[in-house]
Amino acid sequence: MGPVSPLADQAAIDTPLVRELVDSQFPQWAALPLEPVTSGGKCNAIYRLGPALSVRLSLWSPGADVVHREQEKLATLAPFLPVAIPAVEAIGSATDAFPGEWSVHRWLTGTHPALDALVDPHGLATDLATFVQAFRRIDLPDRPPTYPGERRTRAPMDSMDSATREAIGGLDGLIDTRAALASWEESLAAPYDGHEVWVHSDLMPSNMLVSPEGRLTAVLDFETSGLGDPACDLFPAWYLLPANLRGNFRAALDVDDASWIRGRGRVLSQALIVLQHSKDTNPAYANNARHAIREVLATPL
Structure with a gap:
């Protein structure tokens, strides 16, 4: 190589x-x-x-x-x-x-989970929920924000709005931009009470390792981990897990409607921006982003 x-x-x-x-x-x-x-x-x-x-x-x-x-x-x-x-x-x-x-x-053993070849998707969904629950229970005196540049307000997703809309405009002809904009605006309007917990904030398939049996063995890349909106750690629901297990993952984490909609919006925003910038340079990232966008837009508003 x-x-x-x-x-x-x-x-x-x-x-x-x-x-x-x-x-x-x-x-x-x-x-x-x-x-x-x-x-x-x-x-x-x-x-x-x-x-x-x-x-x-x-x-x-x-x-x-x-x-x-x-x-x-x-x-x-x-x-x-x-x-x-x-x-x-x-x-x-x-x-x-x-x-x-x-x-x-x-060196950590395991392989990245493949979207179309999950060996034990139900077990993986359970493992991911357990990981997120454990992260949320952390209570340490050093409490860095997950994204230092994101405004610490009751509408933290506002800071993502401009880049998200720009990405939607830049993907015209590649995705359903009207559906993407409607989904994003619904997520942007979802209420947030300001409650923060420890989050990983980047639970992408490329940041997970699984065993040959399909169970979670390791999580990678903690660069942006810190205190943030609990919705930050709902990425696996659309980036990785089959649609029929999304409800199991949500129930295990006791996610309310507003948080679920914000989580969906964070996934959409990240995937749109990744696709815009990686579609010609990083096929693996672009394919993951396309998958997440399809899954989000297939979710009823």
Whole structure:
């Protein structure tokens, strides 16, 4: 497999670069084989390092101390959660070849769930609800917002409105834009009482690992986890689970009507924006987005 193909403004990362970084900064792992991992992600390049480790490098310019903050957050959250989550084993320093911190993680076993090939969808729905419930029960003194840029108001989705409408306009001819706009406006109008809980906020199939038996074994990518609207963690209902299990997932989490509609809107907004920007560059992300949009628009208003 060749180098990870960057988009505009992304870092060009390939196996020789990662090999040089590992060998020069962590010589204890220099003898371990290294190979790129196809993850479908758009934020990080992932390389497997031997049987038990992985190397993670941001495709974008990370801010100062981002990796250290990630290490602290993951270590703090892990004891509260029912499945494995990433653990940062080491942090690499910036170099002239790669001007940013990077990290070595413990390798987590499992595969990403395939939308059309779920082995145990009912069990997976139960596992995901259990994970979300556990996240909601977390009570820690450090309470970061899930999306720092999202206004902390009783209408937090307002900050998503402009980008969502722009995406709808940009997808004319690819989706039913009239239905998308009607669905989005219903979600935008759904009431919110301001109650916040700990949320992962990005429960996409690409951020889950399942066993050969189809059960959830790990959840990945906690970069945007923090306090937020409980509707943020309803993504699996439209991105992954079959329609006939959506009600089971909702009932297990005791989701009221307004939260369910907001959750649906968050999924639609994210999927529209992803499709607009990834339809020509990232087929895996674009296909997931198309699936979510179809599922949302098939839901009666």
